Amino acid sequence: MSSEVTWGRPKPERADAARNRQLLLDTARALLEEGGTGCLTMDLLAERSGLGKGTVFRRFGSRAGIFQALLDDSERELQQQVLSGPPPLGPGAPPADRLVAYGTARIRFLARHQAVARATLDGRNTPAGRRPLSEIHLRVLLRELDPPGADVDVLAGQFAYALDGPLLLQVLGTPGPERRPPTDADIARFEAGWRYLVERVCGA
Amino acid sequence: MSSEVTWGRPKPERADAARNRQLLLDTARALLEEGGTGCLTMDLLAERSGLGKGTVFRRFGSRAGIFQALLDDSERELQQQVLSGPPPLGPGAPPADRLVAYGTARIRFLARHQAVARATLDGRNTPAGRRPLSEIHLRVLLRELDPPGADVDVLAGQFAYALDGPLLLQVLGTPGPERRPPTDADIARFEAGWRYLVERVCGA
DNA sequence: CACATAAGCGGACTTAACCCCGCTTACCGC
DNA sequence: GCGGTAAGCGGGGTTAAGTCCGCTTATGTG
16 A cells, blocks of 8 residues: 555655655544544644644645545545446446446445535635546546537536535435435435436437 | 515514614625625624624524525525516426526526625535525426436436536636636536436436 | 513624744755 | 755644624513
8 A cells, every 4th residue: 555556746745744644634534433524623633643733734725625635535446446446337338337337336435425525515715626536537438428419528517416416415305404314215316316317318 | 675475484583683684685795796705704794784793693694694695685586587487487388498498597697696606605514404496496397397217306406416516616628726707608518518418308 | 651571782702724934854966 | 974955844823703691672562
């Protein structure tokens, strides 16, 4: 887990910095474990890690940035499966099947990390211009599929938010103001909905 | 503009409270005009209105709440057109046409109020369980249309976020981190994309 | 009109994200 | 090894969101 794919970044990041980043992520996860997202404050994170507050902000830019980093980290595994795992999630299956498989996987991923994903949204300062990996992958598959007459860029965005939105804001069930974690039944409905959408849009 | 549709609320709200609410909204709009969303702070809003900070929070609950209130206020006009305006936006046209018309109108609405809509999102404390009017309307139209084999509740959510997401987070153009307001060309693409989606999903 | 009361109000207080800037230290070429 | 230097670090300071609680006032009743 040390020197994996080292893509040509101009400045590779100093050794102590990398160590501290990892330490911070680990501490952050521990804090989440014991008190949920609300419990994770910058001061506490710094203190528990034995580092200064400035360091925390240097690494992650903002509170939302930490959650983003955590989510990216968790997402890496999924990415691996998509890039080089077995079909239909990985390469080898027809694009439409991969689309369905990816959506299903993403739904489960989001359901598992709902709290962190939500904390990523922060009206004040989102990292700006950050384009979700999800959308990029969807675009690749859609371009391969090339539905006649579609604007693939736009469609990829629509699909990405059709996948993420309902789960992040938890829109299902009675109109009441309760926000419960999604049940297995909810997830099944979302998955079926996704399958339906892909089939209708990308020919049957 | 005084006593319109007075639905049976248990407590109608005291007169001075209503006056202050309106005053606060007006002041908020003035602040937005002169400095954008970033300039609107609770302290400043209270001071400019000649009221205490407590009052501001009592009325709107949080900073995000103010933006929500502003957006709701702006949205009322659109709602009127949907409920009792001329077709195809208003009642009378076939559901598929109304779906397209509504999406188009919503896209334009969001493009015009993008900054405020964005400020509405706040990872910390969204008013919880708030279901966008948009989604409700979409569900009504979809139920009328009743696409075979679709889960209308799920589909309404997917559509709602397919409409809102790309515009709120501005996902289009080169991958760079610039967040510019959407151009007319962007809007045209989103509209075409929406039309495409509706046609594919709801039969041609 | 006087009173009761519940809603509304104000503004000091607390908390936490985020900024700043002088000090420290890992890394690179000799 | 040995500077030079740019990146990394620390933690106190600033700003703004959100809370609290005692005072004020609109409103309905006898």
